[in-house]
Amino acid sequence: MAIVFFVRSKNANILRPPLSSIAGSTVDQAPNKITFFEWLTPLVASGKKTITIRDESESHYVPGTRVDVHTLEKDEYVCQIDIVSVEKIGFDDINEEHAAQEFIPLEELKPLIREIYPNDQDFYVITYTLVA
Numbered sequence: 001m002a003i004v005f006f007v008r009s010k011n012a013n014i015l016r017p018p019l020s021s022i023a024g025s026t027v028d029q030a031p032n033k034i035t036f037f038e039w040l041t042p043l044v045a046s047g048k049k050t051i052t053i054r055d056e057s058e059s060h061y062v063p064g065t066r067v068d069v070h071t072l073e074k075d076e077y078v079c080q081i082d083i084v085s086v087e088k089i090g091f092d093d094i095n096e097e098h099a100a101q102e103f104i105p106l107e108e109l110k111p112l113i114r115e116i117y118p119n120d121q122d123f124y125v126i127t128y129t130l131v132a
């Protein structure tokens with residue numbers, strides 16, 4: 001059983017859970033590394049690509065945390081990103097807006113996701129910002 005202590009916000013007279021226990025993932029346990037296919041890393045490092053769509057096993061990133069980006073193939077460090085949000089999405093709901101944020105045409109993005117994850121229906125849109 002998890003016990004969550006509430007703290008009084010400095011800015012408002014409301015009680016909120018401490019940031020370390022929001023959404024079931026704690027900042028302490030948050031992953032601090034993400035890998036991308038090497039061919040995609042220039043898009044991440046230039047700030048052109050601002051989301052990635054992953055399966056449940058790679059969905060445990062925590063908004064507000066900073067993550068090191070490495071290449072999948074050689075595990076080379078590329079840059080850092082700050083996680084903004086992690087939102088569940090069905091494969092059928094992936095649309096042109098996601099494609100623009102992925103910086104990949106939709107007609108390429110959906111087959112790519114299907115190739116990586118042949119059997120999944122549920123995915124997670126991880127939105128991030130490049131750390132300057």
Ligand SMILES: CC(=O)Nc1ccn([C@H]2C[C@H](O)[C@@H](CO)O2)c(=O)n1
Nearest residue numbers: 035036037040052053054102113116
């Ligand atoms: C291990 C693994 O699956 N790594 C992945 C998965 C996906 N991507 C990219 C490809 C697309 O841009 C989006 C959508 O899945 O994420 C990746 O770079 N590495």
